[in-house]
Amino acid sequence: MQEHRATPVDASVLSDPVRRRLYDHVRGAPGTTRDGAAGAAGISRTLAAYHLDRLVAAGLLRVDYARPAGRGGPGAGRPAKRYWALRDEVVVSVPPRDYGLMARLFVGAVDAAGSPELRARVLALAEEEGRAAGTGPAELVDALRSRGYEPVLADGGDVEMRNCPFHRLAEANGPLVCAVNHALVRGVLAGRGEDADRAELAPAPGRCCVVVHPAVPGD
Secondary structure (H helix, E strand, O other), X not given: OOOOOEEEOXXXXXXXXXXXXXXXXXXXXXXXXXXXXXXXXXXXXXXXXXXXXXXXHOOOEEEEEEOOOXXXXXXXXXXXXXXXXXXXXXXXXXXXXXXXXXXXXXXXXXXXXXOHHHHHHHHHHHHHHHHHHHOOOOOHHHXXXXXXXXXXXXXHXXXXXXXXXXXXXXXHHHHHHHHHHHHHHHHHHHHOOOOHHHEEEOOOOOOOOEEEOOOOOOO
C-alpha cells in the first residue's frame, strides 16, 4: 500500500467550486492535460490552466511533460503539461482539529482488548453505516465515494478502491481496519439490495484491501 500522509491546506484553495471540480477530475483521470481538464469542467483552457496551477502551488497536484503516444521527433510539437494528484490525504480544518488522534485511540483500544465480542460489535456498526450509505438512488460508486473511497472499474469488471479512507489507522492496526473496510463495503451492497458477498477482502499494494466483484447474472 502506498505511503500516505495528512497534508494541511488552506481551505480557500478548494472552496472555489470550479477549482474543486478540476481537482476531483484530476484525481479520477491521472495525467490529464489542460485541454482535458477544461473539457471535463466545461470551462476555457486559459481558466483551467489558472486553477490547475493554483492547485499545483498549493501542493495538491504535481506536473510533468510528455508528448501524446505515437508522436515524437521533429515536428511533433511541444510536450503537453500533464497534471497528477498527489497521494496525500487532504485535511481542511479551521481551526485545527485532531479527530485522527481520537480514532487512533479507539482503534488501538479495540485492538488491544482482544475481545471477540467488542470486535464483532465494531464490525456490525461498520456494516450498519455502510447500509445507510447504500440506501437510496445513488449508484454503487457514488455510495462508496460518500464514505471516502475512490472506486475504479478494473479488468474483469471488479470495482477496486484506489485508496483506503483509514490508511493512517491501518498502518498500526491493519487487520482490524481492513475488517472494518470489508464490513463497511458489505453494508453498502446490502443497503442497495445486492449480494454483500461480492465484497472480498483481498489486500494488494497500491489500493484498498476490499474488492467488489461483478454481480452474477440472475442474482
